[in-house]
Amino acid sequence: DAGVIQSPRHEVTEMGQEVTLRCKPISGHNSLFWYRQTMMRGLELLIYFNNNVPIDDSGMPEDRFSAKMPNASFSTLKIQPSEPRDSAVYFCASSSPYGYTFGSGTRLTVV
Amino acid sequence: GESVGLHLPTLSVQEGDNSIINCAYSNSASDYFIWYKQESGKGPQFIIDIRSNMDKRQGQRVTVLLNKTVKHLSLQIAATQPGDSAVYFCAEKKGGDDKIIFGKGTRLHILP
Numbered sequence: 597d598a599g600v601i602q603s604p605r606h607e608v609t610e611m612g613q614e615v616t617l618r619c620k621p622i623s624g625h626n627s628l629f630w631y632r633q634t635m636m637r638g639l640e641l642l643i644y645f646n647n648n649v650p651i652d653d654s655g656m657p658e659d660r661f662s663a664k665m666p667n668a669s670f671s672t673l674k675i676q677p678s679e680p681r682d683s684a685v686y687f688c689a690s691s692s693p694y695g696y697t698f699g700s701g702t703r704l705t706v707v
Numbered sequence: 708g709e710s711v712g713l714h715l716p717t718l719s720v721q722e723g724d725n726s727i728i729n730c731a732y733s734n735s736a737s738d739y740f741i742w743y744k745q746e747s748g749k750g751p752q753f754i755i756d757i758r759s760n761m762d763k764r765q766g767q768r769v770t771v772l773l774n775k776t777v778k779h780l781s782l783q784i785a786a787t788q789p790g791d792s793a794v795y796f797c798a799e800k801k802g803g804d805d806k807i808i809f810g811k812g813t814r815l816h817i818l819p
Binding site: 600627629631638639641644646651652687689691695696697698699700701 | 796809
């Protein structure tokens with residue numbers, strides 16, 4: 597079991613550019629979550645999917661953020677246009693009835 | 708509203724001593740609580756969980772205590788080791804909900 601796989605591990609981009617973060621959940625896990633982690637706000641839930649359907653996107657900061665889950669094995673979180681305040685570590689997690697597993701995160705720096 | 712409150716202090720503990728990390732939660736509808744450990748450069752890792760029908764649960768070197776009356780959760784780590792150095796988060800989940808809400812974390816620093 598390779599766990600939850602996120603890519604890229606690090607991303608540095610200029611303000612105004614589009615950023616796409618990717619996540620491959622654990623096979624068989626029905627739910628997928630995107631979290632953002634900053635020192636100021638801690639771990640914030642942005643959005644989660646159940647069986648590929650978005651269930652709660654109330655944590656998405658604004659319209660610049662969007663997330664998709666086209667199939668059970670892939671999800672993306674897109675920021676367009678990116679801003680310096682989006683700099684954070686973005687985690688993807690997937691879950692089964694037995695618990696959550698987190699990926700290693702993508703560290704995003706917007707300059 | 709829902710919140711799991713945990714100011715972000717640093718707890719320094721001598722190697723071999725016991726550690727106690729505390730957490731307050733505010734959502735009385737939460738019925739499942741989890742402690743996570745996050746090491747530098749990694750995602751949070753599950754340590755131990757407890758359901759609201761229990762007040763204590765023990766694992767290997769870790770114990771979670773739940774006091775629903777005062778909405779308080781604690782994590783006890785016995786015989787703290789250097790490998791225990793990390794940030795620890797409590798998290799809560801409401802029955803029927805899939806999402807987990809995290810507190811802000813406590814950094815545990817082990818003194819040699």
